[in-house]
């Protein structure tokens with residue numbers, strides 16, 4: 001009986017928590033070997049860690065829609081306590097809800113900075129600066145010059 005009530009409450013709470021979230025619209029797919037090859041060609045010296053066999057892909061506008069409703073970029077920056085690595089982990093966590101969790105979206109470490117990144121349905125790679133929600137084709141000078149690690 002208690003288990004049944006907990007199950008019902010959990011399903012209601014999960015629905016409520018996710019109801020404000022849009023869903024990605026342009027869903028394509030990229031498998032692990034193709035994604036690895038794409039990232040390795042862009043960043044030959046980086047360590048690439050891909051945990052899933054396949055990833056869903058969406059459009060840039062799906063990502064920007066998500067970023068607009070997400071408040072990670074509104075959090076105040078604080079040295080050590082909540083700095084670039086924390087911003088990137090937090091945004092990754094925000095994307096780690098179904099069905100967004102299936103996307104080719106990840107964390108990227110450079111020689112200076114931590115930020116996020118994704119590959120869209122056209123196979124285009126972009127960086128995301130989680131402190132400003134800006135999507136970028138290339139790193140800015142303050143973000144570093146070299147990608148060292150990508151985790152998706």
Ligand SMILES: [Ca+2]
Nearest residue numbers: 067070071073
């Ligand atoms: Ca945002």
